[in-house]
Amino acid sequence: MKIKNRLIIASVIPVIFAVMMGVVLFISSQYTTKKGVHERVADQLIGDIFELNMLSMEYLLHYEERAEAQWQIKFDSLSSLITGLDLESQEEADVLEGIRINLEYAKNTFIQLVQNHKRKDIGDEKSALSKVLGERLAAQILTRSQAISSAANHFGEILHKKGKTARETTYLIVLLCVVLLSFIMAVILKLINTSVMKPLSKLQEGTEIIGSGNLDHRIQIDKKDEIGHLAFSFDSMVKNLKKEIIERTEAEEALLLSRDELEIHVQERTAQLASANTALQAEITERKQAEEKHSNVLRTTMDGFWITDAHGRFLEVNDAYCQLIGYSRGELLTMGIPEIEAADVERIGRLLRA
Numbered sequence: 182m183k184i185k186n187r188l189i190i191a192s193v194i195p196v197i198f199a200v201m202m203g204v205v206l207f208i209s210s211q212y213t214t215k216k217g218v219h220e221r222v223a224d225q226l227i228g229d230i231f232e233l234n235m236l237s238m239e240y241l242l243h244y245e246e247r248a249e250a251q252w253q254i255k256f257d258s259l260s261s262l263i264t265g266l267d268l269e270s271q272e273e274a275d276v277l278e279g280i281r282i283n284l285e286y287a288k289n290t291f292i293q294l295v296q297n298h299k300r301k302d303i304g305d306e307k308s309a310l311s312k313v314l315g316e317r318l319a320a321q322i323l324t325r326s327q328a329i330s331s332a333a334n335h336f337g338e339i340l341h342k343k344g345k346t347a348r349e350t351t352y353l354i355v356l357l358c359v360v361l362l363s364f365i366m367a368v369i370l371k372l373i374n375t376s377v378m379k380p381l382s383k384l385q386e387g388t389e390i391i392g393s394g395n396l397d398h399r400i401q402i403d404k405k406d407e408i409g410h411l412a413f414s415f416d417s418m419v420k421n422l423k424k425e426i427i428e429r430t431e432a433e434e435a436l437l438l439s440r441d442e443l444e445i446h447v448q449e450r451t452a453q454l455a456s457a458n459t460a461l462q463a464e465i466t467e468r469k470q471a472e473e474k475h476s477n478v479l480r481t482t483m484d485g486f487w488i489t490d491a492h493g494r495f496l497e498v499n500d501a502y503c504q505l506i507g508y509s510r511g512e513l514l515t516m517g518i519p520e521i522e523a524a525d526v527e528r529i530g531r532l533l534r535a
Contacts, residue, residue, distance in 0.1 A: 191369045198365055202358040209351040216344035222266060223337040226280075229259050230333045234326040237291065241319050244298050256288055270343075276336045280329055287325040294318040380408040388415070396423040493518040 233255045240248040263281050268274050297315045380402050387400035396419055402412035485502030489495055494517040503510050506521065513521075 188373075191373060194369065195362070195365060198362060202362065205354060205358065206351075209347075209354050213344075213347045213351045216340070216347040219266075219268075219340045220337075220344040222262065223333075223340040226259070226262060227330075227333045227337050229255060229262065230280075230326075230329050233259060233287075234330060237287075237322050237326055240291075240294075241322070249295055252291060256284065256291075259284060273336065273339055276332055276339065280332045280336065283325050283329045283332065287322055287329065290318050290321045290325060294322060377408070380412070384408060384412055384415070387412070391415075391419055396426070487513070489518060 233252065236248055236252040236255055239245070240252060260281075263277060263284075266277060268277060294315060297318060383402060384400055387398060390398045399416050399419070400412040401416065402409050485505040486499045487495055487502050488497040495513045498510055498513045500510070503513060506513070508516070508521075
């Protein structure tokens with residue numbers, strides 16, 4: 182697998198996990214928030230029930246219309262609060278249903294108590310019976326109020342316990358996500374270090390060894406990624422470079438050998454030329470001596486002597502011949518025998534005519 186793909190995967194996995202962790206944390210947070218709302222509602226329910234009980238006690242003590250009106254308002258508020266609750270478990274629903282039923286009984290009893298008190302105020306003939314009925318109704322209200330308070334406290338304990346459990350679960354999920362994310366990051370870093378950093382370090386070390394002059398060293402990274410291809414190319418380059426250096430060294434050695442042989446040959450040839458030059462100089466000296474001797478012989482001989490070429494042109498004449506023929510040596514060297522003969526014929530003709 183290519184390094185680029187590894188890095189993409191290594192980047193995508195934490196992102197995916199982070200998104201999943203965010204979704205889980207969001208759901209957990211929503212659940213915890215919902216439980217917190219239930220806890221606050223339970224606390225409000227307990228407080229309202231306590232206030233309702235206090236209003237009941239106040240009415241039983243003073244039988245005031247203000248207390249009656251406040252009791253009705255508080256009851257309506259409690260009814261709306263109970264109706265608006267969104268419960269999840271059957272246990273919560275059962276407890277809340279018990280509270281609602283007891284509240285309905287308490288409402289009916291309170292209404293009867295109010296009516297009974299109004300009948301007594303207008304001078305009802307059965308005041309004694311009304312008094313007994315009022316006491317029984319007051320006892321029922323107190324009993325219902327106690328039952329409602331107990332149920333509300335139990336309901337609050339259930340919701341608080343579930344809220345605490347939800348918070349603890351959320352904390353545990355957060356801790357687990359952090360641990361898992363840390364583990365995944367550690368694994369990814371380990372894989373990157375094993376598949377990328379270590380081969381890069383080995384490649385760097387190999388290049389430094391080869392750069393120091395050890396061309397026999399090979400990196401040898403057996404991987405199918407870019408680093409493996411780079412190491413293989415680098416090894417091939419070093420191999421070819423070593424081969425080229427060997428070939429160049431052999432060529433330089435052969436060139437040096439040829440140069441030495443050429444120098445020896447040049448020295449031998451120079452010696453031969455020097456020897457030939459010496460012989461040639463000796464020969465030239467001998468020829469000059471022979472020519473001088475020949476010239477002396479020609480100049481001193483009493484007989485006329487000349488030398489011509491194939492066309493009869495004079496090449497050499499002596500003084501005796503010049504005196505004999507009546508021309509100077511310089512004139513004869515520019516002439517040939519036919520010209521001499523023609524000149525002699527003309528001279529003889531002039532003599533005859535004279």
